[in-house]
Amino acid sequence: MALHNKIGKIGEDIAVKYLRQEGYYIIERNYRNKFGEIDIIAAKNNYTIFIEVKSRSSENYIELAQSLYYKQIAHLRRAAIFYFSEKNIHLSLIRFDLIALKIDPAARRIDKLKHFKNIID
Template sequence: MALHNQIGELGEDIAAKHLKNKGYLIIERNYRNNFGEIDIIAQKDDYTIFIEVKSRTSEDYLYLAENLYYTQIEHLKNTASYYFLENDKEIDNIRFDLIAIKINKIDKTADELKHFKNIID
């Protein structure tokens, strides 16, 4: 597995653990359909939350994570919409979050983690 894939997988594991510690219920990880992929789908406080995880080993991890491209945002929205259709659920109380993680390559832990809530209107 390529290093960037290992970093991404490690970041998603760290993010899932962080969310569980904050009282989120993890519904699904790495959900895929024809529109794209969502790293983590969780529930908390009557919300279904679609979470994008961006993991980097460099200091510019926040800059890279905060600048989601328009096409990435559209893929997230479309993927989430199809999730509800595929699972025969009503679209109600949804939120899109972003978790940005700076990974320490040596000990494979998170040096920093930032959780941005409701990143898409």
């Protein structure tokens, strides 16, 4: 497995652990459909939350929040809409979040973590 894939997997594992500690229920991980992939689908306070995880070992983690491009956001929206259709779920409370991590892959630990809530209006 390539280093960037290992860092991504470690980041997602850390994000899931963090979300559980914050009271989120993890519904699904790495959900894929014809529109793209959603890293984590979670629930909290009557919201279904679609979470993108961005992990890096060297960049400033705050800059990761700006690393979602318009095309990626469009894919995320379409994948979420398809998720509701596919699962036959009718909810009005949804949110899109980003968890940005700067991690030390050798130690499998977080250097920094920032949870950006409601990144898409």
